[in-house]
Amino acid sequence: MSAAHTRTGHGPGSTGHVVVIGGGISGLAAAHRLLEGGARVTVLEAADRLGGKLYAGEIEGVPVDLGAESMLARRPEAVELARAVGIGDRLRPPTTATASLWTRGALRPMPKGHVMGVPGDLGPLAASGVISPEGLARIDEDTRLPRTEVGEDVAVGAYVAERLGREVVDRLVEPLLGGVYAGDAYQISMRAAVPPLFEAARANRSLLDGVRGIQARSAAAVHQAGAAATGPVFMGIEGGIGTLPGAVADAVRAKGGEIRTGTPVTAVRRSAQGWQLDLDGAALTADAVVLATPAPATARLLAPVCGPAAAELHSVEYASMALVTMAFRRADVEERLTGSGFLVPPVDGRKIKASTFSSNKWGWTGGFDPDLFVLRTSIGRHGDEADLAREDGELVGFSRADLREAVGLTAAPVASRVTRWDGGLPQYPVGHLERVGRIQDAVAHLPGLRVCGALYTGVGIPACIASARTAADDILATLRPDSVPAE
Structure with a gap:
């Protein structure tokens, strides 16, 4: 040699x-x-x-994430590593974590009291308008249905649809689970992706009872741990x-x-x-x-x-996706954009799968140019990647069209950039x-x-x-x- x-x-x-x-x-x-x-x-x-998928960039002089933008803070490993390498003082919780669902033609509040979109408390769900009256009635059948065996594993979507109906999967579970895996809830493993839900399914005949049990145990753990467990669920870095x-x-x-x-x-x-x-x-x-x-x-x-x-x-198998990051004049958009952004159920047939209002979610961005407002959208998921073959300008156009319909945003961005993640996320x-x-x-x-x-x-x-x-x-x-x- x-x-x-x-x-x-x-x-x-x-x-x-x-x-x-x-x-x-x-x-x-x-x-x-x-x-x-x-x-x-x-x-x-x-x-x-x-x-890799953690990619720091900038748009019009404002630092932005062109890949993953936050990390789970209730698991210690990432926070510990950030502190170990000397940037613990730059850890920041979201300024706002109030997200919405763009579904049934309107932005609707994300219902509280759920585990990865699977509800335990039906009151907030009914008030949100995310699920139709017929869908709510279907959820109630869970308490009367016989046990659904899950065996050694089961797809999240298949099990939840059998217990609570497809509306819960299509309007709630899909956008939330898709935000993590860019995948299809009807194929994703419940045991691998949502282990507490899998254990609840094995232990309970009723899924609603199982979710309420998860929430009760979580609340008890927080109470027992005291203030240390009441911090933010997610964390970013300045x-x-x-x-x-x-x-x-x-x-x-x-x-x-x-x-x-x-x-x-x-x-x-x-x-x-x-x-x-x-x-x-x-x-x-x-x-x-x-x-x-x-x-x-x-x-x-x-x-x-x-x-x-x-x-x-x-x-x-891997899912591919694209992130479209845009900067607007704050005066053109601020009153229209509240909260941290919104998720989009695939069943609604939109081009974008989500939008994050970065300047609302991460307060530190305003320190670089207070006159700019940065947001981003995502396009593509496993099995729905045809649009990713289009030019960058077309993806920006799709994003602007959906934002116009979702929040009435008609202003043109002062800058935009598209980041493509081909084979970005492994499927489970x-x-x-x-x-x-x-x-x-x-x-x-x-x-x-x-x-x-x-x-x-x-x-x-x-x-x-x-x-x-x-x-x-x-x-x-x-x-x-x-x-x-x-x-």
Whole structure:
């Protein structure tokens, strides 16, 4: 082989050299954890930038997120990482979290008292006008229906429709679940995507009773935990969530880690020393490898060394979408736009799936140009991606047309930009957890190699970081059993 070979040495107290393939938040979080455990770390990212689906940008001088814009704060992993890399003082709750549903020809308040759109309290639901009188009557049948068996897994939409009727799925569950997965509620696994609902379905004949039980337990937990549990559900970062990867990367470098962008890995193979990675014109050897890449790339790299895992990964489907970010003169829009934005049920047949009024939701944006108002829309979801083939200008036009009808916004934006996420979100169909289990079981037979990312235990930022920590801790335990960082 003519390519040059390089090997990084071990520093004092080092447990070995670990290469992390993938520079999204999962890969960076894994690198950070590995360095804490004493490993020497190299991060290889094929793209020219870090962060993956966390992407900080700007429009007319105002910082904006061109990818994910918030993180769940009631899970600790993302908040902990932000604080660990020195940006905890920039964590910000939403200025407003009052969202609406654009359905049945009007903006309607998001009903309170639900679990991912599945209602427990029918009073707010009836008052919202989201569900028709016939749909409300259908919900009442839940208490009289016989038990619906869910087995080892069931699609969220199929189960909820059988218990409460399709209107609840189409008008409530679909827009909320679609906002997380950009997927189809009638295909998404309840066990993987909404585990509390799955457990409630197994334990209760009535779904309404199950949801009320979830809410009662949640309220009791908050009461027991006191003020610590009453904070915001979601959190942002001043300057955008997209600044988190850069802060983690800076911390990785400060700890001695190496990060290379524009460096695709073409092959991974076992070697006498551990692992060999083929790069463009060079080969890198390592004691261990973490694959923090999407399923297609992970499958390609694993195919020669772990065929069963690669076969499972090849079957993973992804949803594509586009985000349209626009800046308006505040005087043209402010009175028309209240709350944090709105979701759009696919059943209503609109082009956009949601709109976030960023300048309302994130108060810090006004500090950059108080005369501008920034919002964004999303277009496309799994199985509904035809519009993504259109030009950027057409997507902006679709967004403006829907905003005109939804909120009466007729002003032209002073600037717009379209960000496309092709294959952006892995889908969690029925049986997803079993497939993940088979992948992880197969990979477990490879000494010194682990996988992590949005595919495995959740698409949210905290779940990705948790997945990264698990992979890193497994590697550290392999390299030196006493090296796993204390919690």
